[in-house]
Amino acid sequence: MAVSLVWRWCWATVVVVLLVMITCTCTCTGQTPDADADPQPAPTPVVLWHGLGDAFDDAGMARLAGLLGEALPQGTFVHSVRVGSDTAEDRKLGLLDNADRQVAQVCAQLRRMPELRQGFHAVGFSQGGLLLRAYVQRCNDPPVRRLITLGSPHWGVEAIPGCSALRPAPAAPAPWYQETVFARVLRFLGALFRDSPEDTPECRWWMRLLQRGAYSALARHRVMPAQYFRDPFQLAPYHAHNTFLQDLNAEWLDPRLRNPVYPRRLLQLDALYLYRFSAEQVLVPRESSWFGLSDAQVLPVPTWPQDEPFWAHDLLGLKALHRSNRLFFRSLPGSHMQISEAFIFDELAPLLQ
DSSP states (O other), X not given: OHHXXXXXXXXXHHHHHHHHHHHHHHXXXXXXXXXXXXXXXXXXXXXXXXXXXXXXXXXXXXXXXXXXXXXXXXXXXXXXXXXXXXXXXXXHHTTBSOHHHHXXXXXXXXXXXXXXXXXXXXEEETHHHHHHHXXXXXXXXXXXXXXXXESOOTTOBOSOTTBOSSSOOOSSOOOSTTSOHHHHHHHHHHHTTOSXXXXXXXXXXXXXXXXXXXXXXXXXXXXXXXXXXXXXXXXXXXXXXXXXHHHHTTOOSSGGGSOTHHHHHHTTOSEEXXXXXXXXXXXXXXXXXXXXXXXXXXXXXXXXXXXXXXXXXXXXXXXXXXXXXXXXXXXXXXXXXXXXXXXIIIIIHHHTX
């Protein structure tokens, strides 16, 4: 009888101690015993990089950031890449700067941001998509999880926006003395934002200038579009002089110059989404958004060109990325950078969650 009472007392003591421990645990953590002890993960941050002619805080980027703020989970950190001290300089550096220097600057900028320490999703618009891919290949610290590029010149450009690339220039140059060079510059910059292609004396004048000057030392180090100019009909000067796009796409004729880190870093992505605008008229060729692949080569499944070393040897690992269901070729209706609210809410925002 005494032994039975002792055991009952011992078990009662154990129960009381357990209850006290559970109560203390719940009080200290602010949770009930049935609640999940792990805190809810924070939403994945998002980094945006604008295109040529835009700035980090201009009306278009501000509108986009605002729409994403509505579409993404509350508390999502959204950062727009900034390379200039103010709006005007940021827009200017999108046109006149060294791409290698700019990518290195953004690598250092993002590395200093504590909000991005665990990684982020990245969205690049036009030129910004190419530069974000350069970020992934060159540093990727902190790491990009999903990279989404819209109308980006991954395979380079071969013409002035708004001018035809495939029409040969006339044998006799159009008279240049009828307008001042400054007037032609203004006319050309205006053509950057036109939606309709033109075959005008101005276009022919600028195409000749581009073909002759894109690989000059000044252009390839200071003019952003010249650093990803790639004329498929004249690849010899491209291989001889281009240092940015040729390096980024591992197109060096000497295999020893190809960086083996580039494909490894791209293969670290959770996913790569390449969007092309179906009525593209600014990016020439429009297939550049898909690394030069056409509709017939992509749909319904990619047919990789075996006559190009880039694809035959999978120099960037894109074929391996596709085999693991992490490379996606997608189309958007409309011309260059015509992005609807429906796309942002229904397609883009879900990819960023």
